[in-house]
Amino acid sequence: MSPRKLYFDEPLVRVDISRARFPKVCPVCGNPATETSRLTIVSGRPQYLRREWDPSFDPRVRRRQGIPQPNLKVLPILVCADHYYTDEGEDRYKSLCLIVDGLAMAFMFFGLLLLGDSISRGRSISPWVITFTVIFAISLVATAIACRSNVLAGAVKIVGFDAGMQNVLLAFKNGMYREEFVKENPLNSELVSWIVKADK
Numbered sequence: 001m002s003p004r005k006l007y008f009d010e011p012l013v014r015v016d017i018s019r020a021r022f023p024k025v026c027p028v029c030g031n032p033a034t035e036t037s038r039l040t041i042v043s044g045r046p047q048y049l050r051r052e053w054d055p056s057f058d059p060r061v062r063r064r065q066g067i068p069q070p071n072l073k074v075l076p077i078l079v080c081a082d083h084y085y086t087d088e089g090e091d092r093y094k095s096l097c098l099i100v101d102g103l104a105m106a107f108m109f110f111g112l113l114l115l116g117d118s119i120s121r122g123r124s125i126s127p128w129v130i131t132f133t134v135i136f137a138i139s140l141v142a143t144a145i146a147c148r149s150n151v152l153a154g155a156v157k158i159v160g161f162d163a164g165m166q167n168v169l170l171a172f173k174n175g176m177y178r179e180e181f182v183k184e185n186p187l188n189s190e191l192v193s194w195i196v197k198a199d200k
Contacts, residue, residue, distance in 0.1 A: 033078035104139035
């Protein structure tokens with residue numbers, strides 16, 4: 001693995017996670033902030049769709065297998081009421097989408113069998129084929145909507161962090177907000193225009 005320099009079009013902000021203070025304006029629209037949303041940073045390990053599916057989520061399993069407590073930090077970001085985001089119930093919604101996708105794929109498979117049968121017998125296409133196709137398309141659209149990133153995650157992106165998760169690299173979509181953030185954290189933040197990354 002040879003290290004290489006990675007340059008950014010817009011500068012990133014390196015900040016100490018424990019001392020980071022976010023400006024009292026919304027990073028999405030710039031309006032005065034009234035709510036606090038939280039972005040969770042988890043150190044590099046596999047991410048499960050639901051926490052309950054993660055074998056290391058159960059403290060008894062972690063103790064038995066010697067798995068350390070997952071290293072996670074929370075960034076409290078001040079936002080306006082319109083862009084307040086919470087992930088409560090999101091796991092349930094995504095799980096439901098996956099179940100519906102599985103059923104829709106099964107229906108689509110039967111629809112393809114019906115289509116093949118209709119073509120081989122020279123008959124008109126069954127209306128069930130169209131129905132199954134529509135159900136499959138709707139389920140894919142719903143899953144895409146459920147799994148897309150929210151506007152807050154688009155406005156404040158976590159680019160990376162150091163090994164001990166002491167400092168985090170943040171990319172802000174709004175340049176004015178980036179300037180406000182640096183002013184709010186004059187002693188524990190700095191602008192970064194490039195980083196050294198190891199090739200895999």
